[in-house]
Amino acid sequence: MTLKLEQELAKHNPARPTLLTIGVFDGVHRGHRYLLEQLTSRAKQEGCLSGVVTFKTHPEKVLKRRDYLPWICTLQERIRLLKAAGVDVVVPITFTRDIANLPAREFVMLLRKNLNMCDLLLGPDFALGKQRLGTPEYLRKIGEELGFRVEVVKPAKLGSEVISSSAIRQLLAEGQIDKVEKMLGRHFHLEGKVVVGDQRGRTLGFPTANIKVQPEQAMPKDGIYVTVTHFQGKQLRSVTNIGVRPTFGGLKHLIETYIMDFEGNLYGKKLRIDLIARLRDEMKFNNVQELISRMKLDVEKAEKTLIQKGY
Numbered sequence: 228m229t230l231k232l233e234q235e236l237a238k239h240n241p242a243r244p245t246l247l248t249i250g251v252f253d254g255v256h257r258g259h260r261y262l263l264e265q266l267t268s269r270a271k272q273e274g275c276l277s278g279v280v281t282f283k284t285h286p287e288k289v290l291k292r293r294d295y296l297p298w299i300c301t302l303q304e305r306i307r308l309l310k311a312a313g314v315d316v317v318v319p320i321t322f323t324r325d326i327a328n329l330p331a332r333e334f335v336m337l338l339r340k341n342l343n344m345c346d347l348l349l350g351p352d353f354a355l356g357k358q359r360l361g362t363p364e365y366l367r368k369i370g371e372e373l374g375f376r377v378e379v380v381k382p383a384k385l386g387s388e389v390i391s392s393s394a395i396r397q398l399l400a401e402g403q404i405d406k407v408e409k410m411l412g413r414h415f416h417l418e419g420k421v422v423v424g425d426q427r428g429r430t431l432g433f434p435t436a437n438i439k440v441q442p443e444q445a446m447p448k449d450g451i452y453v454t455v456t457h458f459q460g461k462q463l464r465s466v467t468n469i470g471v472r473p474t475f476g477g478l479k480h481l482i483e484t485y486i487m488d489f490e491g492n493l494y495g496k497k498l499r500i501d502l503i504a505r506l507r508d509e510m511k512f513n514n515v516q517e518l519i520s521r522m523k524l525d526v527e528k529a530e531k532t533l534i535q536k537g538y
Contacts, residue, residue, distance in 0.1 A: 229329065229337065235320045236341035244345035245278040245316055246270040247338060249355065251392070252281050254299035255308035257412040258350075258390035261383040266348050267313040275345055278316035279309050280338070286322050297445035299395055299415075318342065331361025332369055339373060346376045353379070385410055395445075402448030404505050414455075414501035417444065417482060421493040424483070431515065433522055435468070435483040436493045438500065449480075451506040453529040455538055456486050457499040463489055464538055466529045467500055473511035474518050485522075487530065504532050 248266050252259050263279075270277035288296045300308070302319060309317045320326070326334075334356050338344040347366060355361035367377045382389045390410045398407045399415065407415050417440050424437035436456075440446075449470035456465040464487045471477040484500055506525055512518040 229325070229333070231323075232320060232326055232329075233337060233341060236318060236337060239316055239318050239342065241276050241278065241316050241343050244275040244343045246273060246275050246346050246348060247278045247280060247342060247344045248348045248350070249280045249353070250350060251285060252279065252305055252309060253285070253392040254395055254411060255305060255312065256299075256390055256392065256395060256410050257385075258383040258410075260312055260412065262348070262350050262380045263309070263312040263314060265380050267315075269346075269348065270315070273345070276315040277313065278318060278342060278344075279314050280318045280320060280342075281305065281309070282322040283319045284322045286327070289322055289324060290327055296443065297396055298441075298443050299392060299399075299411075299445050301418075301441060301444075304418075316342070328357050331356030331365060334361065335366065335369060335375075336373070339375070344375060346370075346378070349377065349379050351379060351382045399445055399447045402450055402505050404447065404452070404502050407447075407502075414503060415447070416499050416501045417446075418497065418499045419482075421496050421498060423494060424481070431519055431522065433485045433519075433526075435485045436498060438482040438484060438498055440482065447502060447505075450508045451525055452502050453504040453506060453532045454484060455501045455503060455533070456484055457501070458486075458493070458496065462538060463487070464530060464533045465500065466506075466526055467502070468509065470509035473509060474515070485526070487526065503536060503538075 246266060246269055248262060267277045283302055285296050306317050306319065349363055353363055363377055363379050370377050384390060388394065395407055395410050398410070404415065417438060419438045419440040421436045422439045424435070447469060452467045452469065454465045454467040456463045465484050467482065467484045469482050471480055484498070506528060512521065
């Protein structure tokens, strides 16, 4: 039952004892980074490595059998952000029902055996193992027996609100990009390859790049956004439409980016789009000329916003 888990843990084989934390860390937001600061600082003080055990698959998707659970960022991006935060060892494991049913004691013994865990640093409301009995209090008792300590870090807040991945997903769905940025500590972004669309933008005078993102990517509320597009090391001013293009009776959900002052073939290229501000809701216009007039206004507003923000 634990063979795959042991294999995933054992291949990391840290050279020194590790101070570990465990969690999904979706988005690696400011709350996560506060915990990671404590983790890396204490690890240095104690002369050990800092480590994060994270999950390739979201526990809620497995336990609640949810077909769709949006991610703020991909696993690859999460690993990159965790390492950028100074974590020495990042251990992604595949969460399964077998792992969910593994007693907490057995799970931490595997961490001791395969990751040379010396101590555990946990976030608030943490629980692991069968029936989620592995609370910090329970793990402390096991630690007293096996020789490791368990500490809990208080949650980080934005005002009176706890910073969490679920709160960020909700804010995205509401289109509150400014608040999302404050909780993340960076711009929210979408990333994907440019695919062939119907090329309607060209006929309107605003050629767009259609971005295909991963199906489980958490999406912001449909609308028009001020964006910065990253391509080949350059930051390009852009306006992005997320939605179905109601003026043309569209049904397919699209991400279309108009890059200002750019000419070139982007098909098949990978773009990253930072969302800077939300301009407006997606609208249905009476005719194409009304749409073109509004698009010109959107681009003007976006350009002013980007200049104000130093782009």
